[in-house]
Amino acid sequence: MATELTKAMVGLDEDKVYEIVDQLIAAGSNPGDIIAQCNEGMVDIGKLFEKNEYYLSELIMAGEIFKNIMSKLEPMLIGNDQASQTMKGTVVMGTVKDDIHDIGKDIVVSMLKGTGFEVVDLGVDVPPEKFVQAVKETGAKIVGVSCLLNFTFPEIKKVVDELTAAGLRDQVKVMIGGAPINEDVRVYAAADFYGKDAASAVSICKQVYQ
Ligand code: B12
Known part of the structure; x- marks a missing residue:
């Protein structure tokens, strides 16, 4: 109802x-x-x-x-988590290339910051090489990719492929989310995690930085 x-x-x-x-x-x-x-x-x-x-x-x-x-x-x-005082780790976040939806990504960013993660927010319409560069610069162990359009699913795969080509794939996990994303898309893109909402994003990041 x-x-x-x-x-x-x-x-x-x-x-x-x-x-x-x-x-x-x-x-x-x-x-x-x-x-x-x-x-x-x-x-x-x-x-x-x-x-x-x-x-x-x-x-x-x-x-x-x-x-x-x-x-x-x-x-x-922001700051509704008692444990947020201790920095938990760095997360790179962005919406894939050719996609300008940012509301869901921004919620994930706020929830992550609110629970003590340092977030590097690359914004929207982010080309794969920018994700790679941010991982290199920050040493983040997790990249969050938001995608709301079916026709930009290949862009998620490109982020994963570029991380592999840069020799970073072993040291970074890729989590993906957005309204049309599901486990099948995760498998297609060879990403590590699919999160259905911002709370799932937080638990995935906590798991990675445990
Ligand atoms: C608002 C909206 C827009 C706004 C976006 C404004 C903005 N600043 O973001 C505008 C008007 C710009 C827009 C444009 C378009 N849109 Co639009 N849009 C929507 C709408 C209605 C809501 C999206 C939204 O903000 N939802 C609210 C947020 C909170 O939800 P969310 O993004 O899903 O995020 C949550 C989870 O998914 C998750 N999450 C999100 N990201 C991530 C990332 C990670 C790592 C994790 C773990 C979790 C996670 O956490 C969030 C919080 O719980 C959706 C409908 C829908 N079903 O979502 C269509 C929708 C996404 N749009 C659609 C389309 C087709 C378009 C256009 C192509 C329309 C056109 N003809 O021009 C353009 C594309 C522009 C572009 N190149 O990006 C289609 C996509 C269909 C498809 N599957 O391919 C949808 C599904 C509508 C529909 N049913 O047809 N859109």
Whole structure:
């Protein structure tokens, strides 16, 4: 059953969305739950887009609403982990080449920072060689690759291949995520981990830096 927040999100009812989010924050709701409800709305918005009931302008608006929600939730994600005082390790993060979706990546980045990881955020539309260069420069043991488009799956594979070509594959793990990603894509790209959400990204990184 879709919640009121999910419904308001799907309807792009901006004022209602912020009102509900503010109420949930005031009531002490977990930011992860609020994100999950909004995310469910984003998936439905994507389906309406596929059916030509929503257009690019609606996707853009949905993205802006989500970013505004994140600016309310971000302070709750940063430093909400008691153990965050101790630096856990470095993670290189970016969205693959030709893909400009950054909302999910940014949530992963915030959650990782909030749990004590140093994150090198390469942004969006990142060519494979930039991932490689960042690993060389930082010595990160894990690279997070975000990908939201089916036609950019080969770009994930290229990141893995370039790491191999640079002789770095043995010392770095590759985790991937984004709405259309699943285990099959992980196998196709020869990545090490698939994470379905930001919380999974955190547990994967904790596992790698254990
Ligand atoms: C908002 C949106 C946009 C916005 C993005 C704004 C922004 N600043 O990011 C704009 C308008 C730019 C956009 C553009 C396009 N989009 Co768009 N977009 C969406 C939409 C509705 C929501 C995406 C989103 O932000 N979701 C919310 C976040 C929180 O979820 P998330 O990204 O999945 O992230 C979570 C997890 O996946 C995970 N995660 C994410 N990254 C990572 C990384 C790692 C390492 C790990 C472990 C986990 C992880 O953690 C996050 C938090 O839980 C999706 C629908 C959907 N199903 O997602 C379509 C969608 C992704 N878009 C789609 C399309 C087709 C496009 C366009 C090609 C449309 C066009 N004709 O131009 C362009 C492509 C532009 C480009 N080159 O990148 C399709 C892709 C279909 C496909 N599978 O290939 C989708 C699925 C819509 C659909 N159903 O048709 N889009």
